[in-house]
Every structure is written in C-alpha cells, then in structure tokens.
Amino acid sequence: FGSRPAALFASPPAPAVTPAPEAAVLRKLRGASMKSVSGADLLDLCEDLEDENESVRRRALAGLAEAKKGDEDAIAEVCSHLEHLHPEVRKAAVTALGYVAEKGDKFALAGVKTRLRHWYPNVRRAACAALAKVAEQDDESAINAVCELLPHEHADVRRSAVETLEQITSKGNPQVLARLGSCLEHTDAPVRRTAVQALCRVVYSGDRRAVAMLRAKLGHGLPEIRQAALEALGLVAERGDQDALAAVSERMQDMYPDVRRQAAQALAQIAEEGDVTALAALEPCVDVGRADVKRAACDAVRELLPKDQKTTVGSQWPAFQAGPWGKLQQLEAASRGFMAPEESLTLVHAHGNLGALARAASSAAEAQMRRREEAAA
Incomplete structure (x- = not known):
C-alpha cells in the first residue's frame, strides 16, 4: 500500500508550553510586597499558569491570590488561558480569575461570556466555572448567558x-x-x-411557583412534555401536597403508558403513607397494561401501604411478562410466606389485585383513623 502520509497519521502537536524555572516564580514573589504584586510581575505570573511544571503553576496561583484585583491586562491574560488545550491549565485559569477580578467586574464578565460561545465544548465548561467566580448573585445577563447552554448537544x-x-x-x-x-x-x-x-x-422543596408551573404542563399536548413535568413534580413537590396529588392522579388515566408509569412514580414520591386517594388512582394499573407500568404501580402501592400491612402486589406476574424483577418478587414472597391464602382484608390475594387492593386501601384508611383517635385520646 505504500508509505502513509505523515501529515494524515501523525499525532496533533502538543500545546506550546513555555518552561519557567520554579526559582523564577519565587523571585517574582519576593521582589515586592505580596499585596502589591502588579504590572509586569503580575503578567508573568499569569503566563506561568500554563507552565508544564505543576509546582510552578501552583506557586503562580499563590502569587495571584495576593495580587491586586482589577488589572485588565491580567484579567485578559487569565481569560485567554481558559482556551488552553490542557485541562489543568484551564482549571488553573478558573481559579486565577477569582483572584485577579472582583465579583461583578464587567471586563472579566465580558471575557468569560465570550468563551461561553467557544467552538470547543471543554472551553465552554471552563467558562461556566469561571463565570461562577466573577458573576454577582442573580446577575440577569450572566443567567441568560448560562441558560443558553442548557440545550447544548454535549x-x-x-x-x-x-x-x-x-x-x-x-x-x-x-x-x-x-x-x-x-x-x-x-x-x-x-x-x-x-x-x-x-x-x-x-x-426549595415545595416551591409554589415551580409546582404551579409543573402542574400546568401536565396538560400539555405532547406526552413527552407531560412525562418530564411529572418527573420534576415528583422531585419538587412536598409530600402530602394535595393539589399536586390531584393533578398527578389524573395522569394515571393518560392514554400513553410512559406518562402513566411516570405518574405512578410521582405518586410514590408525593403521597403520604396510607393515602387512600393515591392508592385508588394506582389500582387500575396494577393488573392491566404494559409490564413496566404495572411494576411502577406495584412499587408505588408497596411504598404507600402502611408498613404493618402485608401485600403480594406484583408477585403473580408471569416471568416472561415481568422479567427478572417479577422472578425476584416471587422468590421473596415465597420465602416470606406471603403466598398464604387471604386471611383478612389487609392481605391482597396472590391471584389478583383488583378489588383486593381497594379493600387494602380501605383497611389502611381505618388503621389511620384508629391511630389518630388513639393520639387524640
């Protein structure tokens, strides 16, 4: 086949690194009071951030930590290192920017925002970290710049x-x-x-504006949007939030299985133990429908039933339908004696859940009322 062209198969050249002896850095730091490092010495320290010697970079950072803030030449030099090909140099530049620029420094913010649009994804990541060093809390322009990266492909x-x-x-x-x-x-x-x-x-957990926004999205026309809103609602809403529970319970009747599965998981996260309304909403999906939806519904039922109640919900699924999870549940049920005949309303029969689950929910409500009466007495 002949010789391979070197230009096509050679490794890309390593980034140019200017070696600087560690002693030179020490001389720069000893040359003046640490609180007055500025001018040429400050720029030299910035250049040392890309030295191949880690100890040189470390000492350069130590010097920059004591330098005067606000020098635009130093800020520009540090920002340029955010584009360096070596990750350790970019990391050092992020740290250094917090030393040479004050929070809210417009010059530094402009330099960092420019790198947020860099073609190289890792430079954008470094710019994100650097922005956290120089942006003030709730800076509108900084927030907008970062939010532009939320849909990024990487x-x-x-x-x-x-x-x-x-x-x-x-x-x-x-x-x-x-x-x-x-x-x-x-x-x-x-x-x-x-x-x-x-x-x-x-x-914060239970944020009313966030919960209201997510509840509104549960009526979106696209099922994948409803599913995303359910996932977020299960994480954001507080346990026992009745408005959120009502909205999620409605999605248990959604025509799309993925939405019903996510709704079951959200109910397990939001409803309180023994919640009759949530258990009733889960009941239709326990025995009917796609296997992953039934599994999510059964998991939610087991999560919400009072801990002193026995249940074999999900253990009757055939192996081909439930997969490894169903086999595991059947083995656990057999080893714990849960496959015994029904002895009371609180034991769901092994051959079906419809009706028996409703009785279990009713029993849960009765037990909850008894506990409240005992507490009041």
Whole structure:
C-alpha cells in the first residue's frame, strides 16, 4: 500500500508550553510586597499558569491570590488561558480569575461570556466555572448567558451550566424558572432531563411557583412534555401536597403508558403513607397494561401501604411478562410466606389485585383513623 502520509497519521502537536524555572516564580514573589504584586510581575505570573511544571503553576496561583484585583491586562491574560488545550491549565485559569477580578467586574464578565460561545465544548465548561467566580448573585445577563447552554448537544456542557446556575442564582429565581420551563418543552429528551435536574437544584422543596408551573404542563399536548413535568413534580413537590396529588392522579388515566408509569412514580414520591386517594388512582394499573407500568404501580402501592400491612402486589406476574424483577418478587414472597391464602382484608390475594387492593386501601384508611383517635385520646 505504500508509505502513509505523515501529515494524515501523525499525532496533533502538543500545546506550546513555555518552561519557567520554579526559582523564577519565587523571585517574582519576593521582589515586592505580596499585596502589591502588579504590572509586569503580575503578567508573568499569569503566563506561568500554563507552565508544564505543576509546582510552578501552583506557586503562580499563590502569587495571584495576593495580587491586586482589577488589572485588565491580567484579567485578559487569565481569560485567554481558559482556551488552553490542557485541562489543568484551564482549571488553573478558573481559579486565577477569582483572584485577579472582583465579583461583578464587567471586563472579566465580558471575557468569560465570550468563551461561553467557544467552538470547543471543554472551553465552554471552563467558562461556566469561571463565570461562577466573577458573576454577582442573580446577575440577569450572566443567567441568560448560562441558560443558553442548557440545550447544548454535549452533556458535560449542560451539566456545567446547571452547576453554574446553582451557584449564581438564589433559590426560586423567577427568571431561571421561566427559562427552565421552556427547556422542559424542548424537543430533545436529554435537554428536558437537564431541565429537570436543574429545577431541583434552583428551587426549595415545595416551591409554589415551580409546582404551579409543573402542574400546568401536565396538560400539555405532547406526552413527552407531560412525562418530564411529572418527573420534576415528583422531585419538587412536598409530600402530602394535595393539589399536586390531584393533578398527578389524573395522569394515571393518560392514554400513553410512559406518562402513566411516570405518574405512578410521582405518586410514590408525593403521597403520604396510607393515602387512600393515591392508592385508588394506582389500582387500575396494577393488573392491566404494559409490564413496566404495572411494576411502577406495584412499587408505588408497596411504598404507600402502611408498613404493618402485608401485600403480594406484583408477585403473580408471569416471568416472561415481568422479567427478572417479577422472578425476584416471587422468590421473596415465597420465602416470606406471603403466598398464604387471604386471611383478612389487609392481605391482597396472590391471584389478583383488583378489588383486593381497594379493600387494602380501605383497611389502611381505618388503621389511620384508629391511630389518630388513639393520639387524640
């Protein structure tokens, strides 16, 4: 086949690194009082951030930590290192930017925002981390710049954007809620999942505005949007939230199995133990429908039934329908004696759940009322 062209198969050249002896860095730091490091010495320290010697980079950071803040030349030099090909240099630049720039420094913010649009995804990630160093809390322009990365095609960039949002916004920021609400309706599933993760990190549990926004999306025309809203609602709503429970219970009758499965999981997260309404909403999906929906419904029933009640919900599924999970449940049921005949209303019969589950729910309600009466007495 002949010799291979070197230009096509050679490894890309390593990034140019200017070696600097560690002693030179020490001389720069000893040359003046640490609180007055500026000018040429400051720029030299910035250049040392890309040295191949880790100890040189570390000492350069130590010097920058004591330097005067606000030097635009130093800020520009540090921001340029955010684009370096070596990850350790980018990491050092992120740390250094917090040393040479004040929070809210417009020059630094402009330099970082420019890198948020860089073609290389890892530079965008570094810029996200750097923005958290220089952006003030709830800075509207910074929030908008980060939110632009939430639909990014690379998962690592989206993850960095979520982490930065958590750091630069206060809990429940309405601007962030609106942007995340839009992302929940994105056509790409990974972007919707990113929005769910971000929402859980930028609001307090039970945030009324977030819950209201998610409840409204449960009526969306697209099933994948309803599913994303259910997932987020299960994580954001407080346990026992009756409005959220009512909205989620309605989705148990959704025509799309994926939505019903997510609704069952959300009920397990939101409903309280022994909640009769939630158990009644789960009942139709326990025996009828797709296997993964039945599994989610049975898991939710077991989660919500009072712990002193016995149940064999899900153990009657055939192996080909339930898969390994069903086999495991059957083995557990047999080993614990749960396959015994029905002895009371609280034991769901092994050959079916419809009707028996309703009786179990009724028994749960009676037990709950007895506990309340005993507590009142």
